[in-house]
Amino acid sequence: MDQLRRSLLEAPIIEKGEYQYFVHPISDGIPTLHPSLLREISIKIARKVELEDVDKIVTPAAMGIHISTALSLMSDVPIVVIRKREYGLDGEVSLSQQTGYSESEMFINDVQEGDSVLVIDDVLSTGGTLSAICEALDGIGAEVSDVLTVIKKAGENELDGEVDYKSLINVRVEDGEVVIVDEDGDG
Template structure:
């Protein structure tokens, strides 16, 4: 999945282009199933009432996770609706924009699912929105964590939310190195 992934320099960070996150090449169902089933084993879902995912890159994983667990899927979208939602600004490794969190109700217990944790900016904004909506974040589950970009520290230390990941990677200009976890 990450071995042989292309590396791009965004000017601020080294980022990867791969099958799971970018659908380059097209995402094989067996890879999505493999990743989702392994991610499911890392997360305690006792008391969780909803899964929240950001629409762009986390949607395939979050959708599969929702189907696998039977938990309702809430979506954070880049465009607003005329219906009530919570809009939050975020800054991530590759984007600065706003997200509109839909489908979260007061009292929900939410697990956030995402493809990659790098700086933590996107997930931190989702945590803020969920808390503003009167719901609770139980945990964050990601497939890939980029070491040395500060995301885990932001979420766990500063925001008090446990993070579960399947693999930790380090990205150099020439390659992706799997530090820990599945390759």
């Protein structure tokens, strides 16, 4: 059994109101994120996406940063982090992202028209963040080569039918446990 699958099956579940939430090193930074798990995920991503002509890896702060960093070190493709802070740099683009948990403004810097970008995130749940990012990148005139999320929570999301995306593993939480729905579940 690979580490990603095992780590999800062993993930602690906490109750947030009526919602059962799994706590995982990729999505939460706890429990401890071991280098071997991050390495495994990076290798799986590199095998699943086309990196050859990608100019930049684009990821939202904060939990996509470690995944994108590991992939960048393997591929030599630079990273652009979409921040929740405005810097006021030339060409900065703002976007409003809304998830099932929050709503906030985010800012993209250093992505230009014609850039080929790979969008990476940790978890796809409602799709609000990734949908807003893809819309903003389209508005800039960047070419999105792939959208990949490590973990996809089973069920419909805002990307379905709008944006082609890939995931490494699809899960749902059922009766206080993580259930693997599909280990190669592309959208």
